[in-house]
Amino acid sequence: MKVHDFYFDLPEELIAQYPLEDRSNSRLLRLNKDTGEIDHGVFKHIVKYLESGDTMVLNDTRVLPARLIGEKEGSGGKIEFLLLKRIEGDIWETLAKPGKKAIPGKRFSFGHGKLTAEILEVKEDGNRIIKFYYDGIFEQVLGELGQMPLPPYIKAALEDKERYQTVYSKESGSAAAPTAGLHFTKELLKEIEDKGVNIVYLTLHVGLGTFRPVKVENIEQHNMHAEHYELSEESARIINETKKKGGRIIAVGTTSCRTLETIGNNEGEVKAQSGWTDIFIYPGYKFKIVDALITNFHLPESTLIMLVSALAGQENIMKAYNMAVKEKYRFFSFGDAMFIN
Template sequence: MSTKLHDYDYHLPEELIGQSPREPRDHARLMLVNRKDHTVEHKHFYDIIDYLHEGDILVRNSTKVIPARLFGHKETGGVLEVLLIKRIDLDTWECLLKPAKKLKLGQKLYIGTNKELIAELIEIKDDGNRVLKFSYEGSFEEVLDKLGSMPLPPYIVEKLKNKDRYQTVYAQKGESVAAPTAGLHFTEELLDRIEKKGIKIVDIFLEVGLGTFRPVQTEDVLEHKMHEENFEIPVEAANIINKAKEEGRRIISVGTTSTRALESSVDSNGKVIAQKNSTEIFIYPGYKFKVVDALITNFHLPKSTLLMLVSAFSTREFMLDVYRTAVEEKYHFFSFGDAMFIY
């Protein structure tokens, strides 16, 4: 087991970074990764139904992404970008400002052509994040939906034509600032076919934060501090998962965010406990999975904690071989990229 950051690096040509979603959603490519036999197959995402078995439990993160990117101007005209990170209370948010030093405590930002949203800087945090208090008329969510745009990752430079494409078709609630991207490949029709085959679909929630894109900056990965994210395991979800585990049926996690929530919710007896909580779980090779038996995921950034998580699901050496194959086969990578099913 390696804990050295450079051991999780691989070469990725820039042209393989997915800049726009595959259309239709389920026509993304799918690499089937057999972690026992160390073999791979190349399919399309709609083929995944052939590899799901009756009795499997498919666990998905049904969080909702909010249009968290806003542009405002000061009284003097200077333009600043606001990225909502975390709600503190009804009208107060922790944010990233760019350029951050342009706004002083007590100053206001005006957002929208008719100043529909006014933000006042009330606190500068130790880590450089800012706390803004918003004033508006009506519902904050409606104003945000009108004025905000989706907070696409920095490696996506193309403009998103339809904001719903950075949202899963099954998003229910939440204030995520990044999408659980493995779930973007599912269509309502595919989910319907999966259920009709006898696979139970279970909803859990984890609010995806910007920390998901935060690079690891320590050569010894064990020195890296993970970001904290809030999650919820509903009672019904815990009961279904626990019953399936007792009966030896597979728990298939849709994405690394679902995996983090599930693996953070287990007691010492291996039971999933229904709860609302937060997690800073860091999964890297050597970790023993307690809940998840198979994983649907996208292709992740070099040297990232997400690449370490999928490496823990198999071995670092095999996963790096898988990634080299993906490069050779010209799969698309990252949020709008293709998918893999590790089983």
């Protein structure tokens, strides 16, 4: 398939710049993947589409305030680092801007010396390997000095860092939020559980490769970035029991979906494990675990719109997206939601 098969025209004013005051008050477009039928509602009413015995799988990763702005020691030139992943201890892989200042041996300071960094290596792709120096606990220092790494299409400042976290976020390590989960409140999760729906968690630390454009014409030639995941014994047990009893597995977000499909075998079973996934899901893929998906509205020609097209059909998805534009749904990270069932 061609990249352009997943293009749609999106007016810039439909890109959400702020989260809603009430997380669960986002609009919800429901798409029946078998019939193509579409209806509209409010996210807080999603419980009516759920059934006792279903299992909902959420990604409990927590976004690091991974954007650090500092200065070069000595000259004072400004530098910005974006933490991508921890290599080991205080050594991280990062993006640096401007890169010409970030050469091996150079040191940088943040927060008037509360945190310093030394460039150890420049990788072939231009990413920098750096080592941090500080007193105390790194996460606390980062929490004080770092900013949320909002996607480039969000121009507005975020006053409350927690609005770019899910209410159930727990395991720190992401460079971006699993945004489908931003619609849930604790009250809505309890209402879902009260209906007899199982709620289980996995962890996939979202990398910035999520926003990397597909630069090849034939999508089969695209290479996905790798992200680290973990699934517990308890979550695996509940997922497997649900499948055996004929219940649905509902993934919350493409990150949960990719993790489940990475771990699942051809018999529709999962095992507790951790590892790295670079799975690329696009039309033609046969789902092993996921039956339904809660997701946001994604960028044109992105790997994420290709994933949802694999689940619901490319024609159904493009029809739904064009309708969402016509109905002025809010798009991307702080936007509205879609339920594919």
